Amino acid sequence: MSSRSPSAPDAADAPPLGMSDVKVRAQRSIIALLLRTVGSLGLRVVSSLTLSHLLFPGDYGVFAIVAFTSAMGAFLGDLGLSASLVRQQHEPTQDEITSAFWSHQAFTVFIVGTIVLLAPWLSSTYELGPSGAAMVGTMAIGLFFHSLRVIPIMMLERQLRFPTLARIELIESVAQTAGSILLASLHFGAWSLIGGGLVRGAVGMVLFWAAAGWRPQGTFRWDIVKRLLSFGIWFQLTGIIPAALQGWIPLVVGRMEGKDGVGLVNWATALASVPLAVSSVLTRVAYPAYSRMQEDSAALADYLRTSIRRVSAVLCLAIPFGVIALPPFIPVVFGERWSLASTLVQWFTIEASMLAVQGLLNSQQNASGHARERMYVAITGSLLRFGLGVLAVLHWGIVGVGVSATAVTLTELWFTARLVSRRNPHLSRLEFEVMEPFLTVGALLALAVGCSRLAMGQDGLLVQALVAAGLLTALVLAREATRRGLSLLGELRALVQHLRARRAPP
Structure with a gap:
C-alpha cells in the first residue's frame, strides 16, 4: 500500500x-x-x-x-x-x-x-x-x-x-x-x-x-x-515521570496535614503560577521555533540567549516585589482562611520565576533531539523533590514543600544550562548568564526582607512590606550601578525599544 x-x-x-x-x-x-x-x-x-x-x-x-x-x-x-x-x-x-x-x-x-x-x-x-x-x-x-x-x-x-x-x-x-x-x-x-x-x-x-x-x-x-x-x-x-512523582504531595501532605493542607498547597501553587503563565507562552512558541532553527546552531544560540536575558530581566525586576507584597495582600483580598498559605506562595512564586527560564532550556533540549537527556534530568530532579520534600514537611510543615522545591529547581536550572551550553559551541558561559540574576537578586531580596523584620519588630505586615520594598529598590539600583555591559534595567529598555520598533509603521 x-x-x-x-x-x-x-x-x-x-x-x-x-x-x-x-x-x-x-x-x-x-x-x-x-x-x-x-x-x-x-x-x-x-x-x-x-x-x-x-x-x-x-x-x-x-x-x-x-x-x-x-x-x-x-x-x-x-x-x-x-x-x-x-x-x-x-x-x-x-x-x-x-x-x-x-x-x-x-x-x-x-x-x-x-x-x-x-x-x-x-x-x-x-x-x-x-x-x-x-x-x-x-x-x-x-x-x-x-x-x-x-x-x-x-x-x-x-x-x-x-x-x-x-x-x-x-x-x-x-x-x-x-x-x-x-x-x-x-x-x-x-x-x-x-x-x-x-x-x-x-x-x-x-x-x-x-x-x-x-x-x-x-x-x-x-x-x-x-x-x-x-x-x-x-x-x-519527561512529563509523565515527574508528574507521577509529584503525587507525593497529596499523599504525604494529606497524611500529615489532612485535606486542608493539600488544599492550601494546591491553592498556593495556583496563585503563584503567574510567572509560569509567561513560561508557558514562551515554551509553547520556543519548541516549534527552535525545531525549525535546529540546523543553524549560531542563530539558535543567539535566539535562545536573547530570550533568556529578556525573560530573566522582567522576572528578576518584578517578582521580588510581588513576593514582598504577598503576606499583607493575601488575607485582605482572599480572606484570613488563606493566610496560612502566604509563606508557601512566596516560595512557589520564586520557584516559578526560575521555571520560566527552565522552560526555554527544556525546549532547546527537546528541539535539538536530546529528549532522553532532558528526561534523565527531570527524573533526578523529581526524585530530589520527593526525598527532600518529605524531610522538609516533617520539619517545617507545608512550607517545606516550597523550600525544597525552590532549592531543587535552582540546582536543576544550573545543570540544564550547563548541558545546553556543552551541546552548542556558541553558548559558552550560558550557565553563568542564567544563574547570576537569580542568585544576586535573590540574595538582595533575602537581605531586604530580613532587615525589614529586624528593624520593624512587631509592626504590621503592611509596614514590613513597605520597608522591605524600599530597601530592595535601593539594593537593586546599587547592583545595577555596578554592572558592566547590559544590566537588567538596560535589557528591559532594549526590550521596550524592540517592541516599539515592531509597532512603528514601515
Whole structure:
C-alpha cells in the first residue's frame, strides 16, 4: 500500500517556513499569547477572588487529588506523537497525522477504562468521601476532550498559528471561569472546579477542530507510529515521570496535614503560577521555533540567549516585589482562611520565576533531539523533590514543600544550562548568564526582607512590606550601578525599544 493516499496532500497545505518567517511568526505568536495571558490572568483573578469566598481549603484539596489522577491520564494518553510531528523537518503527511490521531484515541480508551476501574480504590486511599469515586470517573471521561484536541493543536502549533490558539484559549478561560463560579454559587463544592474544567475542555475541543479544518483521511500505519515513538516516548516520559512523582504531595501532605493542607498547597501553587503563565507562552512558541532553527546552531544560540536575558530581566525586576507584597495582600483580598498559605506562595512564586527560564532550556533540549537527556534530568530532579520534600514537611510543615522545591529547581536550572551550553559551541558561559540574576537578586531580596523584620519588630505586615520594598529598590539600583555591559534595567529598555520598533509603521 502507498505510504499515503494520492489525494491526500501534506497536512499543513502550506509552503515550508524560512528562517526569517520562523522568527517573525514566533515574535507575533509571543505577543498574541502574552495578550491572551493577560486576559486569562484577569479571569483568574476574578475566579480566585470569587471562589476563595465560596469554597474551602478542603474543596481544593479534594480537587487537587482528583486532578492529579486526571493529569496522569492525559500524560499517558499522549505518547509524545504530536511532539514528534512538530519537530520533524518535513511537513506531516495525512498518514502520519491519522496514525498519531488514532493511536491517541486507542490509548486514551485504555487509560480511561483503567482509571474508572480503580476509582473506588483511589477514593478510599485518599479519603475523598462518598462522591470521590464519581469525581475520579468523571475527570477520567473528560480525558477525551484532551485526546481529541491534540492533533488539531499540533497542526496549528507547527505552522506557528498561535494568534488563533490564543483566541480559542481565551474563550476557554471565559467558559471555565463562568462554569466554576456558577457551580460554586450553587454549592457544588469541589464539583464546581471539576465542572469548570469539563466545560473548558468541551468548548476548546470544538473550536480547535474548527480552526484546524482537518478530518482523518489517511491510513493508519504501525511503522509510522513506531518511528514517531522513537522520539516521542522520551519526550513524553519527561512529563509523565515527574508528574507521577509529584503525587507525593497529596499523599504525604494529606497524611500529615489532612485535606486542608493539600488544599492550601494546591491553592498556593495556583496563585503563584503567574510567572509560569509567561513560561508557558514562551515554551509553547520556543519548541516549534527552535525545531525549525535546529540546523543553524549560531542563530539558535543567539535566539535562545536573547530570550533568556529578556525573560530573566522582567522576572528578576518584578517578582521580588510581588513576593514582598504577598503576606499583607493575601488575607485582605482572599480572606484570613488563606493566610496560612502566604509563606508557601512566596516560595512557589520564586520557584516559578526560575521555571520560566527552565522552560526555554527544556525546549532547546527537546528541539535539538536530546529528549532522553532532558528526561534523565527531570527524573533526578523529581526524585530530589520527593526525598527532600518529605524531610522538609516533617520539619517545617507545608512550607517545606516550597523550600525544597525552590532549592531543587535552582540546582536543576544550573545543570540544564550547563548541558545546553556543552551541546552548542556558541553558548559558552550560558550557565553563568542564567544563574547570576537569580542568585544576586535573590540574595538582595533575602537581605531586604530580613532587615525589614529586624528593624520593624512587631509592626504590621503592611509596614514590613513597605520597608522591605524600599530597601530592595535601593539594593537593586546599587547592583545595577555596578554592572558592566547590559544590566537588567538596560535589557528591559532594549526590550521596550524592540517592541516599539515592531509597532512603528514601515
